Amino acid sequence: MSSPVAYVSLTGMSKSFGGVKVLKEVSFDVRPGEVHALLGENGAGKSTLIKMMSGLYTPDAGTIVVDGKELKFSSTRDAGAAGIATVYQELLLFPELSVAENVFLGNYPRTSAGIIDWAEVRRRTRDLLDQLDTYDLDVDTKVLSLSVAQRQRVEIAKALSKNARILIMDEPTASLVESDVQRLMAVVRQLRERGVGIVYVSHRMPEIFALADRVTVLRDGAHVATRDIGEVDENQLVSMMVGRSIESLFPKADASIGETVLKVTNLNHGRHVRDISFELKRGEILGIAGLVGSGRTELALTLFGMTPATSGEIAMEGKVVRIGSPRQARDLGIAYVPEDRGQQGLVKAMAIRKNVSMATIERLSSGIFIKAGEEAQRALDAVKRLSIRCRNIGQPVGELSGGNQQKVVIAKWLETKPKVLILDEPTRGVDVGAKAEIHTIMGELVKQGVAIIMISSELPEVLGMSDRVLVISGGCITGEIARAEATPERVGAAMTAHRTGEAA
Amino acid sequence: MNLRSLIRHETLLALLLVIVLIVLSFQSDRFFTVDNLLNQGRLMTEIGLIAIAMTFVIATGGIDLSVGSILGLTAILTGVFWQNVGLPLPVAATAAIAAGTFAGFVNGVIITRFRVPPLIATLATLALYRGLAEGISQARSVRGYPEWFYVLGQKDVLGVPTQLWILLLAAVVASIILAYTTWGRTVYAVGSNEVASRFSGLSVEKTKLALYTASGFAAAVAAVIFVSRVSTTRSDMGTGIELDAITAVVLGGTSIFGGRGTIIGTIIGLCLIQALKNGLSLAGIKGDGTIMLIGAVLILAILASNLFERSGTRT
Amino acid sequence: QSVWTGGDDLPTNPLACDATPATAAAKPYDGGQPTNAPDRKGKTIKVVDVPKLVGIGYFNATSKGIADAAKEMGTMDAKTDGPSKANIDDQVTLIDNYITSGVDGILFAANDPVAIAPVLKKALGAGINVVGYDANSSPDARQWFVNQAEFNGIAKAMVDSMATEIGDEGAFAIVTSTFTTPNQARWIAEMQAYQAKCHPKMKWLETVEAQEDNILSFNQSNTLINKYGDELKGIFGMTSVATPAAADAVTQAKKCGSVAVVGLATPNAMKPYVGAGCVKSVVLWNPVDLGYAAAFVLRAVADGSLAPGATSVKAGKLGDLSVINGSEILLGAPTVFNKDNINNFDF
Amino acid sequence: MMTTTVEATARSRAAPQRPGFFKRLFAEYGQEIVVLAAIVVLFAVVTMVNPRFISANNLTTIFSGNAYIAVAAIGMAMVIVTGNIDVSVGALIGVLATISGSLAVAGYPIWFAWLAPVLVGMAVNAIIGILVAYARIPSIVVTLGALSILRGGLISVTGGTWITDLPPDYLIAQKQILGLPVPLVFMVVLTLLAAFWMRYTAFGRSLYAVGGNAEAALATGIPIARRTVAVFVIHGAFAGLATILFATQLQVIQSTVPPNLELTVITAAVIGGVSILGGSGTVIGSTLATILFATIGSALIFVNVSAYWLRAVIGLLILATVLADMLRRRGRS
């Protein structure tokens, strides 16, 4: 069904930011009815290419030909008019506006009088969300009260609403759990059947092989290759991306598991943390699995003191403690790498150096004065140890690629020398290379005796990395499975289980 | 980019100040004299103290519109405590400063506890504190302070106006705090991304509370200096001073969105405004012409540094 | 509520209820003196006039008077520069700048008598001649003050006018700028003393603030009319902003004739209301004359022809003005404008 | 734990129930309702003390005496919704009033004297808007500068003379339409029009987008810079309309405007529920807030609050409204 004639083709696209060339004469095309995967490490330039295709950035050089006509996009509106719709990597939504309004903003159905037909807006939003199998979203709620995954759906609904000829999806599955990924892939296939051309960016290999017709690989802003999916295998793709081959995707390091550091008993907070009890030992990686909205993040936030527990007990190294704020948690040796790194993890406008020292700034001070030399030294060490790719430690974090930003957040928390490190979606939106690096870092940490709690929506990651898997559903623990017994089936079953019998 | 552009704005402003000083001293030979310049320092002390505290507040992305009213309230209380309550003047002034500081603390509580945006909170307390000043004063002014009290506002120490020493000290201490201490770092971090600061274990609430309290304190100290300078208290003292202070702060390069700004910038901004007010007046230009020019300088200075910054970095 | 408690704590000095003029106690000169003032006799002097604020009709008029006088004398180079808000700080700063720039004379109308004193003393210390008008400073901070009308004289004129219009038992309210404005506060205090003494049965309802804001003055007047209904017989406007606004409120409420408006105002602003018969009498001295007199006094001081102990001073077309209270020069009795004479004035 | 099952089932099946009408009304117009409630309570209490409070005359004073502030606050609310602010509107109204009055006195047609402030307001604010949108200077900086320039300019041009001898036909604010005072009609009609425009037109909605998330607005294809200029121009038009009411209320025009008028207007907008961070709020709220302030001012005189304490009580009431809103928001989340 995929026609060999491209609907959109880009030739010689180049773009620089502040003198740094991030895209060098890249060519790329999309045909109707195909899924064209765009691959590359973090910072390879995928999002930049996409933003030029959708009119958000103006290219420094290069031509865009749509349906045989050369076009210049001066805003996303032009691209929209040419039939190109985009789901961006950073969810670009309006927090104060309702779901329905977000979907149709700038594109409202009108009544014959020319005014916005709100009833129609709501009805069509409902339809679109139904198409995405999303029944748990009220179209009138404000987006600010939605979780990341729910926002992702709103973004997709928004792109679908435009009936585009070309749909660009920049890491749409980054924040989705397995079952949602399947649902999304079904939607993508359905669109492909309808003749829509899809540009699909993802760091998850299985999705690529399940969906894509063609792949294009970028490296350091340059075009490496474009192939039919049948012509390549995973190893080839990975080595095209990173310029070398990656040994193992989930390198589980063997660490000796020690005594209990953290013991949680009957912990409660609101509707999403209910009666949680578990133990965590030194050198152990405890994976937490669960569906979107199951309350994994809430649990982490409660342990970290952001939303202090309303009842229950937390004991660190045998001592019962009260954690009322992130500050207290930090001082007790608990570190938390949040899932939303842009908002919660980083101060994007600040230099790498200052971000790395942020959680330890008191320790880096004599009296009230910051020891600038030591601060810089530590940042340099961190950059080297975690191989963070940057110009220098004075570079604002916001300019780094996703994976490198994530490493900065991890570096910040490693500075606190935590006993318990909670990682919430540590590899979301992180490329294969960086992902392996982060996993390696985790391995080194447990060897040093750090206890890690890893929340991840990527089941293979949970299974591959964890010593033990805790499954959460509806805010309750529905399963605790040792590494040996942890199969996708068992974990998956626990994820959808409900603790019904225990009605209070 | 961040640091570089900061330096750029302040350098630009300093250059502008130098040019203004040179041009103005050609306009009037009485302008560039030690006496006159020191005297200008005396006149800008109250705004200066408030602007220094305001720099911190704005750098966290906040604002404090109630400073003028706190100034008025503290001034009235100084008089009332001294004359009506009968406290010795130093005690009365201290108590009034404590009250003004408390007013700032209340701002902080409203902002951090009840999560009211600073602009709204301080708009409300702007009305409240001024109202309290009027109510307490019953429209009477307190005069006839002892002679020694005027040392603060009208006399010199080592040839330099007394209050200018206070301003200098405050500026030095504040620059050091903002640039080199954990507290200063927290201010910038909160101003750039409050959520991430909280997630990093910084004490966001405490910092903000302290800042608004400090802002109240600065306004209160300014009030006592003001009373000493003009020898009387009136409930309308300091009306509109908030906008003057904010003008100096933003002219000095502090971002109204938070996350950046320096004390040196604020001080240069202050000096620039004061030099224009004074120098143009000496050059025979009337007050209304001067305020127009200050308005234009504010816009043009920020415009110029925007252009510089943009030509250097992004597209 | 009804009693006025604002303003300062200075004693009041109500005039006699009939037309007996006050017998002013002779007082020695209590003004200040410039130190080492150069001999300015006959020389052209540079003078700055710093009113309470610029941008209102009243001070435009005084400024015009000063300019007229300067032109007439030919030996005075005068300019007006004032703060844009009636703000003690800006006024002090402005005067300070003019001291530095080296003027020979300063004319001022103080926003606060005490707050302005230090800077005026500094001017005297720099050998500058300092003369006030309209609103006084502490006496020792200036040389002379041109008094447009004594507070008790204004008070008498106002209260008597009101009594004539609404009778000796009528109820009235007051709209003023702010309770802290010194002149207004003094006038109200004197009015209260005079009313208690000479029209004891008049009912003093309340005093409201309306800044120097004419719409607010209008709203406040309306609120008073609405609140008291028929009880309210008269409104005093204490400023040249409040009086026309009060008159407008009465006009628009169709209460002309049943609510009297008496107040201080410039004739130009009041012509429509006086012309329509809604306002019978407006009290004011002629501010152009006030400025004119102030300029002549300053010239006389600079020339040395007005020295401590003098009992009168020549002020151009105004003739001889007499010295009162030691160091004040009285402009004369306030003018009461009415339908017959208001069109003769243009300020 | 029963609830867990119920939730899970609900999620997998049909759409969740839409919350009831009142709940949605409260969620969407919470602050407006708080302000309205405050007005109603004030009226009830003060009328009990003094029934004249609710007389037609007093209602006229309250509603139309401050209508010009409400009209100016409409434009201000729009500006704040886009995440900007304007501290120069007070000075602008002074300039516009002088222009309008001078034209009327100089014998230009009355309609022209009315139109001029609107046009000039739009032109001045177009410049401000361009500086904000294209030169990327924060609006508070531009308008602080504009405040100085306009205020200084007004004084140096007029020297502060008042404008008198206005032609009677010019004084539109003193007239009535269908027995209602013109300022009241102006205020209500303009508020409703603006509210409708902001809710039911794509252009109006785009203001929320610009203020809510500029980056996302750009990605949605909304021309942020053009919208920013447009919103300032519209605000200028409202400032012009406010000027007409301001200038024609009395038979003289005072060229100095009420001190701190800009703060009054901003306060009205934000107390009315416009989020100072941009992206939410309505002009109905700003108008209600103006009425609330007018009611408070009048009420305090009616209940004989000592005039010295008047401002303190007003401040306290403003603070109470702000805190009530915050508590309401908290209760909701």
Ligand SMILES: Nc1ncnc2c1ncn2[C@@H]1O[C@H](COP(=O)(O)OP(=O)(O)OP(=O)(O)O)[C@@H](O)[C@H]1O
């Ligand atoms: N606005 C910007 N300013 C400066 N540099 C930028 C900007 N946007 C992107 N870059 C830089 O351009 C390069 C390419 O970034 P881009 O976001 O296109 O990468 P990507 O392939 O999408 O990575 P990821 O997989 O992490 O999303 C990176 O080095 C990034 O730091």
Ligand SMILES: Nc1ncnc2c1ncn2[C@@H]1O[C@H](COP(=O)(O)OP(=O)(O)OP(=O)(O)O)[C@@H](O)[C@H]1O
């Ligand atoms: N800011 C918020 N306001 C209101 N509800 C929220 C907010 N954040 C999360 N929730 C809700 O809380 C529930 C638990 O969310 P949480 O983020 O803990 O889930 P999770 O298991 O971590 O899933 P994921 O991180 O994949 O979204 C969800 O129903 C979500 O909708």
Ligand SMILES: [Mg+2]
């Ligand atoms: Mg990307």
Ligand SMILES: [Mg+2]
């Ligand atoms: Mg989560």
